[in-house]
Amino acid sequence: xxSGASITAVTAKVLESSASGYVLEWRYxxxxxxxxxxxxxxxxxxxxxxxxxxxxxxxELQLGPDGQFVQLRNxxxxxxxxxQMIERVLAMAAQENKSSxxxxxxxxxxxxxxxxxxxxxxxLMLKDVRLLLxxxxxxxxxxxxxxxxxxxxxPFGGENLQADGMISxxxxxxxxxxxTVALGQKLSPASVR
Numbered sequence: 723x724x725s726g727a728s729i730t731a732v733t734a735k736v737l738e739s740s741a742s743g744y745v746l747e748w749r750y751x752x753x754x755x756x757x758x759x760x761x762x763x764x765x766x767x768x769x770x771x772x773x774x775x776x777x778x779x780x781x782e783l784q785l786g787p788d789g790q791f792v793q794l795r796n797x798x799x800x801x802x803x804x805x806q807m808i809e810r811v812l813a814m815a816a817q818e819n820k821s822s823x824x825x826x827x828x829x830x831x832x833x834x835x836x837x838x839x840x841x842x843x844x845x846l847m848l849k850d851v852r853l854l855l856x857x858x859x860x861x862x863x864x865x866x867x868x869x870x871x872x873x874x875x876x877p878f879g880g881e882n883l884q885a886d887g888m889i890s891x892x893x894x895x896x897x898x899x900x901x902t903v904a905l906g907q908k909l910s911p912a913s914v915r
Contacts, residue, residue, distance in 0.1 A: 727756040748781040748851055775807055788859025789853050797840040808833045819879035845875045857903050862891040
């Protein structure tokens with residue numbers, strides 16, 4: 723089990739606003755690792771290109787009138803950059819691991835499958851964004867958690883997996899205008915064989 727912490731700067735800008743919803747531009751900035759050992763390990767590897775790659779991406783998030791995430795609007799523009807990232811990762815892995823062509827093909831197919839659709843990119847690359855936007859428009863009660871069911875993209879391909887979720891208001895400081903929202907999800911046992 724490993725744990726680490728980091729802080730990533732984010733720039734959010736409203737591109738469109740109407741009665742039908744919003745389009746929010748979301749860009750990641752510099753990441754600062756709070757764990758010194760983790761920072762040293764990443765500094766020794768040539769990983770700067772990943773941080774540069776993340777900063778190049780410009781996500782256009784389509785939101786509903788209540789601020790709920792609807793979809794990644796510019797998936798088609800981002801997809802070629804993701805494909806470039808995959809090819810670079812595969813080239814580095816082939817160089818370091820000296821894997822056979824068959825093994826590299828299998829890894830490549832798996833990685834391409836992970837990012838093969840808009841929904842998969844949303845679940846993998848925008849997980850944090852969706853978590854931040856998730857409670858928008860909800861009325862939460864500190865005494866009664868809200869439960870829900872949600873489909874999760876299957877990383878192995880095929881039908882979505884089902885998750886049981888719970889969201890609750892765990893603390894509220896009215897003077898400072900700050901609330902703490904807890905969100906938990908676990909796979910529904912029936913959806914995982």
